[in-house]
Amino acid sequence: MTSKYTRFDKPARAENLFLQGARVIDPRRGIDQIMNLHVRNGVLQGITSEAPAGSDVIDLRGHWITPGWFDLHVHLREPGKEVAETIATGCMAAMNGGFTGIACMPNTDPPLDDAATVKWVRSQGKPFPVEVHVIAAATRGRQGKELVEMTEIVEEGVRAFSDDGGPIKSSAVLRHAVEYSNMLGARIFEHAEDVYLAEGGSMNEGEWSTRLGVTGMPTIAEAIDVARCVLISEYTGGAVHICHVSAKESVELIRNAKQKGLRVTGEVCPHHLLLTDESCKTFDTNFKMNPPLRSESDRQACWEAFLDGTLDVYCTDHAPHSWEDKTQEFDIAPFGIVGLETALGLALTFFMEKGMGLHTLLERVVYAPREILTQPLPCIGEGEAANLTIIDPTCRWTVSPDDFKSLSRNTPFAGWELTGKSRGVIHRGFAVIQTF
Amino acid sequence: MLGLADYSSDEIQTILDTSLQMRDILDRPVKKVPTLRGVTVVNLFLENSTRTRTSFELAEKRLSADTLNFSASGSALSKGETMLDTALNIEAMKVDVVVMRHKSPGSPHFLARHLESIIINAGDGRHEHPTQALLDMLTLRDKYGSLKGLRVALVGDILHSRVAMSNIIGLKRMGAEVIVCGPSTLIPRGIERMGVEITNHLDDAIQRADALNILRIQLERQTAGLFPSLREYHKYFGVTRARLEKASSPLTILHPGPMNRGIEITSDVADSEHSVILQQVTNGVAVRMAVLYLLAGGRAEPGAQ
Numbered sequence A: 001m002t003s004k005y006t007r008f009d010k011p012a013r014a015e016n017l018f019l020q021g022a023r024v025i026d027p028r029r030g031i032d033q034i035m036n037l038h039v040r041n042g043v044l045q046g047i048t049s050e051a052p053a054g055s056d057v058i059d060l061r062g063h064w065i066t067p068g069w070f071d072l073h074v075h076l077r078e079p080g081k082e083v084a085e086t087i088a089t090g091c092m093a094a095m096n097g098g099f100t101g102i103a104c105m106p107n108t109d110p111p112l113d114d115a116a117t118v119k120w121v122r123s124q125g126k127p128f129p130v131e132v133h134v135i136a137a138a139t140r141g142r143q144g145k146e147l148v149e150m151t152e153i154v155e156e157g158v159r160a161f162s163d164d165g166g167p168i169k170s171s172a173v174l175r176h177a178v179e180y181s182n183m184l185g186a187r188i189f190e191h192a193e194d195v196y197l198a199e200g201g202s203m204n205e206g207e208w209s210t211r212l213g214v215t216g217m218p219t220i221a222e223a224i225d226v227a228r229c230v231l232i233s234e235y236t237g238g239a240v241h242i243c244h245v246s247a248k249e250s251v252e253l254i255r256n257a258k259q260k261g262l263r264v265t266g267e268v269c270p271h272h273l274l275l276t277d278e279s280c281k282t283f284d285t286n287f288k289m290n291p292p293l294r295s296e297s298d299r300q301a302c303w304e305a306f307l308d309g310t311l312d313v314y315c316t317d318h319a320p321h322s323w324e325d326k327t328q329e330f331d332i333a334p335f336g337i338v339g340l341e342t343a344l345g346l347a348l349t350f351f352m353e354k355g356m357g358l359h360t361l362l363e364r365v366v367y368a369p370r371e372i373l374t375q376p377l378p379c380i381g382e383g384e385a386a387n388l389t390i391i392d393p394t395c396r397w398t399v400s401p402d403d404f405k406s407l408s409r410n411t412p413f414a415g416w417e418l419t420g421k422s423r424g425v426i427h428r429g430f431a432v433i434q435t436f
Numbered sequence B: 001m002l003g004l005a006d007y008s009s010d011e012i013q014t015i016l017d018t019s020l021q022m023r024d025i026l027d028r029p030v031k032k033v034p035t036l037r038g039v040t041v042v043n044l045f046l047e048n049s050t051r052t053r054t055s056f057e058l059a060e061k062r063l064s065a066d067t068l069n070f071s072a073s074g075s076a077l078s079k080g081e082t083m084l085d086t087a088l089n090i091e092a093m094k095v096d097v098v099v100m101r102h103k104s105p106g107s108p109h110f111l112a113r114h115l116e117s118i119i120i121n122a123g124d125g126r127h128e129h130p131t132q133a134l135l136d137m138l139t140l141r142d143k144y145g146s147l148k149g150l151r152v153a154l155v156g157d158i159l160h161s162r163v164a165m166s167n168i169i170g171l172k173r174m175g176a177e178v179i180v181c182g183p184s185t186l187i188p189r190g191i192e193r194m195g196v197e198i199t200n201h202l203d204d205a206i207q208r209a210d211a212l213n214i215l216r217i218q219l220e221r222q223t224a225g226l227f228p229s230l231r232e233y234h235k236y237f238g239v240t241r242a243r244l245e246k247a248s249s250p251l252t253i254l255h256p257g258p259m260n261r262g263i264e265i266t267s268d269v270a271d272s273e274h275s276v277i278l279q280q281v282t283n284g285v286a287v288r289m290a291v292l293y294l295l296a297g298g299r300a301e302p303g304a305q
């Protein structure tokens, strides 16, 4: 095994790579078998049993190779908060977590609300095997008043607009954003929150907020906005994607909307599937996020929706914050946790036992996010660009934030024992593969 | 002592028993013992509370501790210093005990993660105020001999009250029953999961309770839209003698102070023979002496005890 492929900051070219003996899984092509893959200049070659001359042979027996994973909801802090994350370190965290594509949210400082900024952000991912997609701001400066120049931004490849970090407060502006983006084949991603109902809150409203004396954010603060999005989607025919769904009521609204055939999609994050608001009881700010960790019944509802496809996408809401910002009083510290480097391990450790098959998981993390952004889907076959995630499904490891490639360490999963780890990614002619 | 949530009934019993010994000291002509000689206590009051701070300060002085007061105004915190830096600076000055009042819930827990000192929570936002609950329990125990089976109603703004939260935890742990009474907008969601009964009718609470602990109503809650007017509040939730007279037997009246006379409580109730409001104040010093002694006694100079 060559150590050429281990550098995250300067990924090697996938010039002549022979990946030997892995279980290759491509659900949409009906492939699930042990085979060798030969990648030449980033392109998959025909099946060969012998390693071609001069190729870098990598023994992947016991490993899985799937189409590249995609994280639809990521916050890179550049420009503005480079101390917490840069586009480059975000890409490295994505590679370390097994993602070949990410979509970053526009709530930087300044926000990503024009074509030039979008173009610049996309270009920063060029040296990496990670496509950086941008979800541009829906309104200028994320102020919720005037629409951004959507046509020009769509010409830069953007397919989604959002004021994430917060909702679009005005229903009139939300309606126009949905109508206008729909005309361009794009959609609105809504951070669903009624800001008046959630005002001043730091965690879910319920038994635990009462016990802890922390101001709560009720589930209906989220669900009321989901209802608004569903109604606007129905009225305008436009597509709306609900970000980081956490509440039982939201799930029911999205399920009903889908049954009516509306163009409403939703995503769920690992923390909302695996944790509840009881985790806040030590006032550890690594459990403070927005939307907050909810009650057990909300968690169960998210699971059902994730299994039955009501929630289409598995994403992380990767939200890096510096140690200084997180090491404050619970009500003062910012919302958000990092997620890129734990999402795959958490999925492989916990999702199968919940009844989610690997193929379904790949639907939620490989295909659905790209379909929502109307991007070509990766597939494993001769002549196709190699867009692959390499997984060691039996690797047992302990989440140790110090090992993250992200600049930030704010994870609630520190110390968790996981089974299953990404070993590398191949995409855009680059390859990064960890030695083992 | 971050909150009563961490304390067992035995531990609470010990604190209350120790408080009786401390109260004896307060009754002596010379009200001072060398028990905490050599122990340094910082009163870190990042939210104003003259009452609680005075009570702690007196308790510290009665036990001969060295005390230092630190308040929010004029400190580096008002200049943007983080709480962590403030805490680390205090620690570097080699103190033994930090008595802390802060508006953020969980701030003593935060401090305890970063300091070696003993932390005593003197009120963290709307979370807990353990020594207040202890003094309320001591006052009730004085009167009834035991807290077991006693029925206590907390009346007023339960949502924003750390006094209510600590009282619920402490009283339940000691075998008392707790009723919370107030307008529905001031009853926090999920509180029934703490094992309390809820009523929105004061007469109902008065009918069933042995004692009323009347909480201060903050005037700004009205402008926040949580109830329509102070007039309406007083009419439906104000404790008056006329309402109390409907009870089959007289109720003991507690109030953590400071009182809004004529709003949550009328003067004829506050000053009545069934009011133990001033005993609460005396017991406050005794309880705080007991807590300081039990937590920091081991750090005193040899021979000081």
Ligand SMILES: [Zn+2]
Binding pocket: A164, A165, A166, A191, A243, A244, A290, A291
């Ligand atoms: Zn969001």
